[in-house]
Amino acid sequence: MSAKLFKVLIVIVCLLISNCLAVFFLITSSQQQQQQQQQQHVSTQDVNTAQQLVSRTIKNLARRDGNIALTINQQQLDAFMSVASYAIPSAEFSGAINPFGVSLHGNILLPIAWFKRSIKLSCLFTPYSSGFAINHCQLGKLYLPSWLANKLFYQLVRFAVTSPADQQLLDLFAKGELKNNSLSFFAKNLGPISLKLQPKLYQPLNLLNTNQAKAADIEFYLLQLQALHKRFPAERRLAFFSHQLLLIATERAEHTSLDSAYHDALWALAVAFANKRFIHYANPNLTTRQIPRMPAMLIHGRRDLSLHFLYSAVLQMLGTTELSQQVGNLKEIMDAGGNGSGFSFADLAADRAGTQFAARINTISPVQLNHFSSEQFETVIMPSIKGLPEGLTEQQVQQQLGGYNGDKFKQLEQEIMSRIDGLSLYRDTNNVQSEGL
Template sequence: MILRSVKWLLITLAIIVVLLVVSVATITVMAVQKAPLVASTAPTQLDGADSVNELLGQLQQAFSRREEGHQVTLTETQVESLVGVLQRALPDFKGVVNITPVAGTINVTYAINNTGYYVNASALVLPGDSLRIEQVQVGDLTIPGRFLLGFLERTVNSYTQSKIATIALSRVERVTMRSGELTLDVGRLDELLSELNVVASNMSVSEQTELQQLSAYYLRYLSGREIALSSKPVSLIEYLREGMARAREQSQSPDDAVLHNNAVILALAVYVGHHRVGALVGDIQPDSEKALKPRRGAVLHKRNDLARHFIISAALELMAEQGMSLAIGEFKELMDRGNGGSGYSFVDLAADMSGTEFAKVATHPNTAMEVQNAIARIQSELEIIPPIEGLPEGLSKQAFTEQYQRVDSKAYLKEVQEIKRRIGLLPLYQK
């Protein structure tokens, strides 16, 4: 009798497994398609990158005045610009947004590893007294929007051990649409921001990782060096020399060198780049209420902005997908074309790209120890960043458009190629 029961149990389990496999296979087949839904290009979408400044200003006001309600307006141009920078970093991803007075649609396509197959998805968003997603289409599958929102709400709450998703959804008090524009009436955000602290506490790791510990160590070490107290701007190579010299003393193997070089770059990004980079690294400040910073900022080519571009891009390269740091730097320059910005700068882009290359060679097992030795002997900034003479900068949106049109034009790519050529001539990056 027992054997018979076990037999039927095994048969039942086998049937369940088969049904699950068939279901997954069926869903996969229905979700994958042979033609892309979206064919938009990032260069076209990035034309409106400067409009994102207005959106950032609205968000900053909403967060700073958290005990009041706010209206946040998003335009198709702003959303597609953000999609464009993501596509710039992830070429297999494409997305497009369309907003009308009666509905908004979001369409995305992801190419599967150059197989000729695509995952296509679209969502229909309706105006109303809350965030209303009517339906989501993934390939040939149709998912009710209410079901998907509920599933995502429960999943996020469960993962973060909080009510963050429920509170966030409840803050959206009204959604209105006009042609090319969506407006969110958002309730007071104080409860949401307080819940974010709960999330941070629930998801925090009680013990720092080794990289965080080392980054905190190098931050304290560099802040205690004599150059940090200089009344005059100090070249970034002086900070790199101090940090890499100490890293060389601590490195007994290529793996050690990779770890310590990572920590030096991250510490410098926080110290002479911007203290907010620390939010990406972790809690490395000795005093959370007062961030460490040098008496005067670091410089490259006698410019503080170039030193910051270099070291922050290096840090982003360590923490982001390949290509993301360049995409972010490029997007920031496109934003600067608008009124009040410093204008598009190929000089800044050269610093971004140089920082990215430095991070690559400094944290590769085959070259990490060589970089430590090279930085100890470095004599000139031109060994880590190329000359900037002749590179255009300060271009307004009109001037940029007249001269380069978009970021895929021959004229634009020629400037980028020239920067790559100059960087490629530096011995440090010829490893």
């Protein structure tokens, strides 16, 4: 075969593949009529109900006697779907439980601004003599029969959850029953089920290498934090340690990239000062026992703001800015309930600041870092919280701000982002130098 003919065949094959993909895309997607997801209603009760459902489920799965009993009713399903829709504004989820089966629906807006199409997925789950299973699914106009839908579902569970919990979950799922308009799962001697996600889920670019760490050099930075604490035993400002560790990262960058050094340092801050369990995401080759004991850190003299900052930074590194922000909102919506501390825009400012710090850390140059002292660093990573409302009940949010989607609520969110965008650390180097810092 001549080289010219071979090239022609390659072009033809590529055209056929692209045409098949285009047809598949048109079959599985539809024209987006309106972005209803951005107005998704969610309440404190929804968040609390969903949180309690997840908490009870995990606790029940871990029962030492192995006897598992789970039940979900329509109210709980609605709450869970509302929270999921709010957490992912580009998606809308719903579900219904009836005596004949459980139907779940999802509508995901494709992230293409000029091409407004969405993908709709719906599945019907029904009881069979062989056990509870998927009756069928539909992806756009594409019909997925029971055998194919269940096969894909089983593979998804095994892809996401480590063994033996994957098979335990599938065995429990098969025992599903519909009773009194609720979906129940009962099993004896099945557990305890220890839920652990596959490490490769945290390495989306390296799915074949499950041992690769997000922060391969984190142990070095944890030791540096421990040394800094010994040198400054009375220091409790998160910004102080953040600045010192990033300066160390700039020196460490001689042996690795600056981006990697920065992110390893940020992971170390989150593991040391927020939650030791973050080490499982940062570097699965290490354990919590290897994390040095460190004191609580503060932002603006408050422990809660420090935790909000670091947790949001981790969510940004694991997911997206949008997800990190929405999870921060959900936490405050839950606090707005009668037993919570109230909706706090100061907490929200710390959430947004942590998210932006993680998202923009690669843009920070060593020159900028050297322009600020460790005492000044808090003022360039965290905005002022002066004038931001705190302790609001859900009723006050509704009455004073028009609800969580109200204009006044969004104005306060925009005010927070304006304050963050105005932080000196995120301006260009010339502006920072002109300030004479």
